[in-house]
Amino acid sequence: MRFSGKIYKDGKFWLAEIPILDLMTQGRTKKEAYEMVADMLESLVNKDGFKIEVYKGKKDSFEVGSLGPKYMVSLLLQRKREMSGLSLAQVASRLGMKSRNTYARYEQGNSVPSVEKLNELLNAVCPQTDIVINESTIPLANV
Numbered sequence: 001m002r003f004s005g006k007i008y009k010d011g012k013f014w015l016a017e018i019p020i021l022d023l024m025t026q027g028r029t030k031k032e033a034y035e036m037v038a039d040m041l042e043s044l045v046n047k048d049g050f051k052i053e054v055y056k057g058k059k060d061s062f063e064v065g066s067l068g069p070k071y072m073v074s075l076l077l078q079r080k081r082e083m084s085g086l087s088l089a090q091v092a093s094r095l096g097m098k099s100r101n102t103y104a105r106y107e108q109g110n111s112v113p114s115v116e117k118l119n120e121l122l123n124a125v126c127p128q129t130d131i132v133i134n135e136s137t138i139p140l141a142n143v
Contacts, residue, residue: 001072002055002065002136007033018064020131021079037064045071047109055136063136073118074109081107081125094124 005018007030014033017024018041025040027033038052041064050071055063066072081091088100088107097103105111106121113121122131 001069002063003072003076004057004134005037005062005064006060007062008060016062021076022083023079034062037062041075045075045109047071068109070109070112073112074107077121077125078107080122080129084125086125091121091124095120 003018003020005016007014007016009015010026013026013028014030015024015026016033016037018037023040023044025033025036027036034054034056038054041052042050047068050066050068052064052066055065057063081088086094088104092098092100092103095103103121103124106113119131122129
């Protein structure tokens with residue numbers, strides 16, 4: 001699983017953003033900005049062995065991904081819930097769950113949702129948003 005990002009120069013710095021996660025970082029060079037993206041996501045996930053790969057795209061685009069997609073899904077769910085200003089209990093209630101722990105297992109990466117379940121979870125945390133799946137043709141390339 002990968003998330004797309006944009007990179008562009010603003011004054012002396014390169015800004016790198018991942019819109020779906022509402023995250024941005026910067027670096028003095030393009031390479032440093034890519035390194036900061038990987039570090040930011042690895043820090044947010046905070047799981048032993050979790051590594052982010054940055055895939056350079058054309059012009060001002062890039063993608064970030066991991067061989068551990070469950071943590072990418074958990075980060076997406078957590079960020080979307082936080083952006084919506086919802087608590088775990090509120091999301092669980094929207095899903096008709098008796099315990100917030102059921103939903104929390106997805107955010108912690110302890111449970112991996114099916115595609116149908118992921119769609120249900122995302123609709124609970126951001127009902128006005130659709131996630132568009134796009135096939136990537138960006139070749140693998142480390143920073």
